Amino acid sequence: MTPTPVVDLISVTKHYVHGVTALDDVSIGFGAGTFTAVMGPSGSGKSTMLQCAAGLDRPSSGQVLVDGRDLATLSDRKLTLLRRDRIGFVFQSFNLLPSLTAAHNVALPLRLAGRRPDPQAVRRGLAAVGLAERMNHRPAEMSGGQQQRVAIARALVTRPAVLFADEPTGALDANTSRDVLRLMRDLVDRQAQTIIMVTHDPVAAAYADRVVFLADGRVYGELHDPSAELVATRMLQLEASC
Numbered sequence: 001m002t003p004t005p006v007v008d009l010i011s012v013t014k015h016y017v018h019g020v021t022a023l024d025d026v027s028i029g030f031g032a033g034t035f036t037a038v039m040g041p042s043g044s045g046k047s048t049m050l051q052c053a054a055g056l057d058r059p060s061s062g063q064v065l066v067d068g069r070d071l072a073t074l075s076d077r078k079l080t081l082l083r084r085d086r087i088g089f090v091f092q093s094f095n096l097l098p099s100l101t102a103a104h105n106v107a108l109p110l111r112l113a114g115r116r117p118d119p120q121a122v123r124r125g126l127a128a129v130g131l132a133e134r135m136n137h138r139p140a141e142m143s144g145g146q147q148q149r150v151a152i153a154r155a156l157v158t159r160p161a162v163l164f165a166d167e168p169t170g171a172l173d174a175n176t177s178r179d180v181l182r183l184m185r186d187l188v189d190r191q192a193q194t195i196i197m198v199t200h201d202p203v204a205a206a207y208a209d210r211v212v213f214l215a216d217g218r219v220y221g222e223l224h225d226p227s228a229e230l231v232a233t234r235m236l237q238l239e240a241s242c
């Protein structure tokens with residue numbers, strides 16, 4: 001029996017103004033404890049897919065299920081709670097608060113939820129991303145890779161069912177990218193974290209279990225246990241056919 005996906009998109013279509021169809025009848029599931037990379041040419045709908053899957057944007061039609069719950073049936077309040085407690089999101093620009101230390105940035109989602117952050121849990125979260133020594137550093141005192149790892153620790157502090165990452169290594173050099181990608185791979189292997197990551201980089205995609213290709217808002221196949229070379233070849237074919 002196939003396990004129920006943690007995130008399931010069923011015939012999701014998203015139209016924007018001016019007649020843009022960013023997603024065109026996309027159906028895809030993401031299993032628990034799996035690491036998926038989403039690739040495709042610029043404008044193919046990758047960020048739109050992530051935003052719809054994370055409940056940050058609403059599809060024009062179709063269903064999005066997270067943790068078995070249909071997002072369209074939730075009230076605004078319930079959707080906010082689901083997003084807060086069950087969904088983590090990291091972006092290319094780390095979006096840390098510059099005036100707060102790493103520890104306070106990580107604790108922020110708990111504070112916003114009205115919970116008193118447990119300092120040990122915050123410390124463990126930073127230790128898990130290899131930054132136990134940087135608890136009291138502010139973002140400007142850290143490298144880009146370290147800042148992104150703080151952002152990942154912050155996204156995981158509520159123990160979400162799924163972590164979405166939209167080009168998390170897009171602003172990083174090759175070495176710091178590797179640290180962040182190894183961390184994400186470790187989170188999947190050791191903690192069975194579910195991760196869905198958009199990337200333009202075939203080397204980054206090769207850290208995932210599966211690569212899903214998008215073009216013109218549609219799914220154009222996938223690769224399992226991808227190698228960077230195979231991903232790069234498929235991307236060239238995809239770009240040539242668009």
Ligand SMILES: Nc1ncnc2c1ncn2[C@@H]1O[C@H](COP(=O)(O)OP(=O)(O)OP(=O)(O)O)[C@@H](O)[C@H]1O
Pocket residue numbers: 016017020021022040041042043044045046047048049
């Ligand atoms: N808020 C918006 N309003 C109107 N059109 C939008 C909006 N957001 C995205 N689009 C359009 O939808 C399509 C898909 O955009 P999306 O941002 O999902 O692409 P992407 O694959 O993430 O691209 P990139 O690799 O450049 O980040 C594009 O044609 C884009 O111009």
Ligand SMILES: [Mg+2]
Pocket residue numbers: 046047048
């Ligand atoms: Mg994008």
